[in-house]
Amino acid sequence: MSAPASSSVLAALSPRDTAISGARAQLAEIDESCRGPVLLFFLSGMTWLLFGSVLALIASYKLHAPDFLGDFAWLTFGRVRTAHLNAVIYGFSAEISVGVILWLMCRLCRVPLMAQPVITVAALLWNVGLTIGIVGILAGDTTGVEYLELPKYCTPILFLAFTLIAVWTIVIFRFRREKHLYVSQWYILAAVLWFPWLYSTAQLLLIMDPARGAVQAAVNWWFAHNVLGLWFTPVGLASIYYFLPKVIGRPIHSYYLSVLGFWTLALFYNWNGFHHLVGGPFPAWMITISIVASVMMVIPVIATAINHHFTMVGHFGKLKHSPTLRFIVFGAIAYTASSLQGVLSSVRWFSETAHFTHHTVAHAHWGMYAFFTMTMFGAMYYILPRITRREWPSEGLISLHFWTTVIGILLYVVPLSWGGWLQGKAMLDPKIPFLEVVKVTLPYLKIRTVSGLLLTLGHVAFFANITWMLVRTFGPYREPEPMILAGVGTETAPIGK
Amino acid sequence: MNYGPLLFLGILFTLAASWLGLVVMPVKQLGSLQPDLNTNTSVVFPKPVPGEAAQGREHYRSLGCNYCHTQQVRREGFGSDIERGWGKRGSVARDYIYDRPVFLGSSRTGPDLTNIGERQPSYEWHYSHLYNPRTTSKGSVMPPYAFLFELRPIGPDGPSTDAVKLGGEFTPKSGYEVLPKPEAKQLVEYLRSLKSSVELPEAPLPKSE
Numbered sequence: 001m002s003a004p005a006s007s008s009v010l011a012a013l014s015p016r017d018t019a020i021s022g023a024r025a026q027l028a029e030i031d032e033s034c035r036g037p038v039l040l041f042f043l044s045g046m047t048w049l050l051f052g053s054v055l056a057l058i059a060s061y062k063l064h065a066p067d068f069l070g071d072f073a074w075l076t077f078g079r080v081r082t083a084h085l086n087a088v089i090y091g092f093s094a095e096i097s098v099g100v101i102l103w104l105m106c107r108l109c110r111v112p113l114m115a116q117p118v119i120t121v122a123a124l125l126w127n128v129g130l131t132i133g134i135v136g137i138l139a140g141d142t143t144g145v146e147y148l149e150l151p152k153y154c155t156p157i158l159f160l161a162f163t164l165i166a167v168w169t170i171v172i173f174r175f176r177r178e179k180h181l182y183v184s185q186w187y188i189l190a191a192v193l194w195f196p197w198l199y200s201t202a203q204l205l206l207i208m209d210p211a212r213g214a215v216q217a218a219v220n221w222w223f224a225h226n227v228l229g230l231w232f233t234p235v236g237l238a239s240i241y242y243f244l245p246k247v248i249g250r251p252i253h254s255y256y257l258s259v260l261g262f263w264t265l266a267l268f269y270n271w272n273g274f275h276h277l278v279g280g281p282f283p284a285w286m287i288t289i290s291i292v293a294s295v296m297m298v299i300p301v302i303a304t305a306i307n308h309h310f311t312m313v314g315h316f317g318k319l320k321h322s323p324t325l326r327f328i329v330f331g332a333i334a335y336t337a338s339s340l341q342g343v344l345s346s347v348r349w350f351s352e353t354a355h356f357t358h359h360t361v362a363h364a365h366w367g368m369y370a371f372f373t374m375t376m377f378g379a380m381y382y383i384l385p386r387i388t389r390r391e392w393p394s395e396g397l398i399s400l401h402f403w404t405t406v407i408g409i410l411l412y413v414v415p416l417s418w419g420g421w422l423q424g425k426a427m428l429d430p431k432i433p434f435l436e437v438v439k440v441t442l443p444y445l446k447i448r449t450v451s452g453l454l455l456t457l458g459h460v461a462f463f464a465n466i467t468w469m470l471v472r473t474f475g476p477y478r479e480p481e482p483m484i485l486a487g488v489g490t491e492t493a494p495i496g497k
Numbered sequence: 498m499n500y501g502p503l504l505f506l507g508i509l510f511t512l513a514a515s516w517l518g519l520v521v522m523p524v525k526q527l528g529s530l531q532p533d534l535n536t537n538t539s540v541v542f543p544k545p546v547p548g549e550a551a552q553g554r555e556h557y558r559s560l561g562c563n564y565c566h567t568q569q570v571r572r573e574g575f576g577s578d579i580e581r582g583w584g585k586r587g588s589v590a591r592d593y594i595y596d597r598p599v600f601l602g603s604s605r606t607g608p609d610l611t612n613i614g615e616r617q618p619s620y621e622w623h624y625s626h627l628y629n630p631r632t633t634s635k636g637s638v639m640p641p642y643a644f645l646f647e648l649r650p651i652g653p654d655g656p657s658t659d660a661v662k663l664g665g666e667f668t669p670k671s672g673y674e675v676l677p678k679p680e681a682k683q684l685v686e687y688l689r690s691l692k693s694s695v696e697l698p699e700a701p702l703p704k705s706e
Binding site: 062063064066067070071072073076077078079081082140141142143144145146173179180181186189190193194197198201205206210211212213214215216217218219220222226230263266267270271273274276277279280281282283286289290348352356357358360361427428429430434435438439441442445 | 499501504505507508509511512514515516518519520522523524526527528529530558559560561562563564565567569571572575576577580581587588589590591592593594595596597598599600601602603604605606607608629630631634635636637638639640641642643644
């Protein structure tokens with residue numbers, strides 16, 4: 001395979017055109033090439049998000065009204081909760097990640113997406129595999145292994161789809177025209193190389209030919225924590241590193257902090273998993289090594305936080321204008337907060353209380369939603385107008401999306417973290433009967449349902465805005481209008497040095 | 498950091514390290530544990546879950562019971578598991594050697610079930626509780642599993658001996674009785690099989706027993 005002809009766009013320009021207009025034309029060509037595949041991943045990802053939100057609402061409501069829809073095995077809590085998790089992790093989060101990865105990689109390598117049908121096939125395989133898997137979970141075919149519940153008759157399809165995506169990302173990288181490697185590219189390459197390894201090891205030792213006894217739990221949490229740490233976190237950070245400087249129009253604060261943050265994350269994060277097993281039936285070294293690594297995570301987290309903060313300093317005013325920046329900055333702050341909370345949760349004295357409670361559930365949503373999902377929303381606000389060459393149709397829907405999700409996730413995480421802590425404290429006191437412990441959690445579980453409604457409303461608003469935008473795209477051609485939230489539209493030369 | 502190969506090697510070696518440490522090492526250390534034969538009592542422990550209970554274990558997995566119930570007792574002095582009566586000793590790796598998958602669990606929305614077979618040996622309690630947890634535990638948020646039971650007219654020979662005893666608002670309409678389907682029977686066999694009060698060399702029972 002050969003790289004696409006590199007001079008087509010520039011050659012077509014008039015000699016009077018400047019280097020800037022050449023660069024812009026090249027970016028436009030790259031965006032155009034990404035349009036079909038990235039849109040496909042974004043739209044199917046958003047569909048999974050809406051479906052996952054409905055499942056989440058059912059599951060959340062059931063936890064304080066257990067007889068709701070109680071007559072259907074398909075909708076029993078254990079299955080709906082699991083279908084929700086898999087729909088939002090392997091449907092929404094993974095598919096949006098792939099869309100963002102492809103677009104970022106093409107942009108940063110300065111090559112158009114080649115042989116788009118390969119990616120289209122990967123997207124179709126992924127969706128077909130996942131649909132089979134989610135139906136399987138609702139029908140009772142779950143594997144029973146957390147974060148790996150998809151039945152084994154669908155996971156090879158997902159693995160194949162992911163391999164295509166990983167290979168394609170590396171192919172794009174191989175044919176890059178930009179010599180400089182930006183920090184986002186490091187994270188993306190790491191993510192696409194780490195995930196197949198994690199997934200294949202976990203499938204082999206847990207599903208295909210299960211290891212003996214407690215070893216399964218070890219492999220399970222090595223995988224489950226690393227899916228967050230070595231797949232979603234790198235994609236989220238790659239997005240923050242790209243969009244933050246891009247939108248405010250200045251380079252990232254410190255190259256060296258980026259390097260420090262990347263390598264310390266690579267070194268420490270993948271040893272974290274066993275802090276989920278604190279107090280469990282394992283030799284002490286296994287737990288301790290993960291607690292130590294979890295505490296070491298302070299280094300990459302603080303390095304990244306400082307780097308992002310000092311990039312942003314003096315530009316907070318721009319939050320008013322750019323939806324991308326709002327979501328991304330919220331995501332970046334949430335990353336720091338959730339990681340530091342994670343460090344705390346891993347320590348034995350904290351874990352003694354918080355482990356096995358809703359505190360952990362709140363923490364998972366703090367990471368996967370407040371950090372990752374919000375960051376992905378920000379990325380989509382930037383990418384979609386560029387690949388469709390249309391402006392967002394409704395500023396009102398953007399505001400609705402932003403405020404419902406911000407308030408919704410805060411209303412989810414803050415009360416439930418506290419409620420989980422109270423639950424843990426009550427559980428530690430053997431004089432308090434178990435049903436009294438349940439009673440302690442009820443108000444917080446009800447607040448969670450309210451927050452779920454808010455989040456779902458936000459998702460619907462976002463989906464409506466995207467649909468509206470696309471309907472306009474496929475209609476008669478209209479000149480692109482200026483960005484409604486001024487200040488987002490300036491394309492400049494590549495960021496960083 | 499513009500040198501691609503260095504980046505690739507770094508990415509691969511960092512994960513290889515934790516793969517060795519957190520996957521290969523546990524496999525080596527815990528992956529070939531054998532059951533223990535107690536020379537004083539001639540008891541072999543643990544044993545594979547017997548037939549009907551093994552089928553029940555599949556329902557436990559399929560219905561997602563493990564999302565609200567753990568099956569691991571934390572050691573004395575760490576948490577209040579033993580004081581709550583969830584087990585007489587802390588769980589150890591050897592307890593799980595026959596489990597596929599392992600149901601350690603990660604959440605205690607409901608109580609731990611490591612030793613539920615000893616704590617709650619009554620069939621009557623289990624059937625009633627599964628049919629609707631509010632029959633035995635007021636205020637419980639556990640889902641009802643009435644779909645594992647069937648409501649059918651009482652036959653000419655009078656009520657079946659298997660009929661679930663239900664009172665109050667749960668009483669079946671007159672002339673009908675509630676019977677457990679095979680799935681419910683298997684699930685209850687599984688729950689009743691969960692017993693952990695057997696000594697292992699690395700996990701002795703408290704002396705007073």
